[in-house]
Amino acid sequence: MGFIRSYYWHWFVAAVLLAIHSGLLYGLYVPDWQFDVSAATSSLPPIDSGNVYKVNCSVRGDLGPACNSAGMIDRYILGLDHLYKKPVYRNLKECNMSSTGQVSDSSPSWCHAPFDPEGILSSITAAVSCIIGLQYGHILAHLEDHRGRINHWLGFSVSFLALGWFLAILGIPPNKSLYTVSYMLLSSAASGITFMALYVLVDVYGHRRLTSALEWMGKHSLSIFVLVSSNLAVIAIQGFYWRKPENNIIHLIVSRFHQK
Template structure:
């Protein structure tokens, strides 16, 4: 997350603008912690600001489709081109655009009392309320949806692997509810119904599991379970909900930066946020909500948000406090 060291670069003197800073930070690696932060203005005309936010989100979404949708497949062969029937609709840039527009709409339209009187949490309680609603929706869909048995046709899917036993159809037996495994989770079912199997990620990380018997050449053994051959999108519809919540959390860090001018106050509030998310994420992991990157579970979202906040605190202290000494 790269932010100007001088507060005047964020809030120009004489301009009554509140700046939206949403940190879309998703994964454990430092590179993924430092995904782009979006800084936009909350202008007096909310409708105009909304249109501009949607324009930015659509531009980023379109860029994601261009870069990750399959436009550059077959560069060294005669298959080069765009295959609309198998284009990947969701990817990391599309997820960032979804999180950005959710955080932007919260900042533009939800009322916020004076933070000096109530503090940051109470002042932006409507934004926290939206985050809680999104987490409840995610949990309800993840654990409440019934996943029936499903099948897919290898010859019509994105997989180029030979079918098991000479057949064309893979059958996956589920008939469960609340399963978080790679075969029968509701996140995959939602993506298959809405996006279509051919528009999902072709090489999911699930194939690296021991049960799939992945060869050194990246081929899945014929004796592997049927779900090992199926596409799965880790940046799917359901996991984008919790990713949007992480952007709302990043927005709260931006509020601290915009409203407080002293380093001590900023570091104190950021540390309170980060340690709270860390404790809650560890608690959820201990009671049985696993850290699952592909499903972007609530515990995973809280722990990565905490790690992102602590990383940002360290960088802010080194650059703005220690080096500049301002």
């Protein structure tokens, strides 16, 4: 445990970042705000000179899609033009999104607004998750026996899992879009348990062949990211179809998703 105490300043930085995140997320006052729907800020076609939507907030500590302080910070600092145009909360039933991806004009005003789940505020807790991952690496570097590594990883993971659930019970819900503290702890615990299971499977018992596909993905992760994010992989997969171009696996997955 000596090497863990030697990195106490890592935990201090993590605690400070979490305090800043919680203070901004729950302490900032979010006033009423409005935005202009245009080609730059929405997937909807502009009508006349654009539609101005107003969102009534005047709250503090709201974690909903309309009035959270994370969105307000990004709107003030980054601007609407630099936010994600199709946030995940458009899929909520309140937004009445059609199968073509359009949001109905009768939907709440916030359904038309852009939102970045990887904004400024969520980057703070993302940095904390990196610090937590660094501690798992310290265990791997400083301990040589399998039992010691597994025990420390298990202790970390169980602690994060228990603390995350405790915060969720207290009223801090696991929210991926806002990257709340409880979500960060639960996802860190899940990642730690998964990493520990793969370590036992591959390094302890030597079943490397079972994870060869995952190993290949890890070696080519950057290439996979570029191919997927640029839609090159999707276009290539759509080139394989049965009899008609519509009979491809991408179209099948998308149609099943919209049906649900």
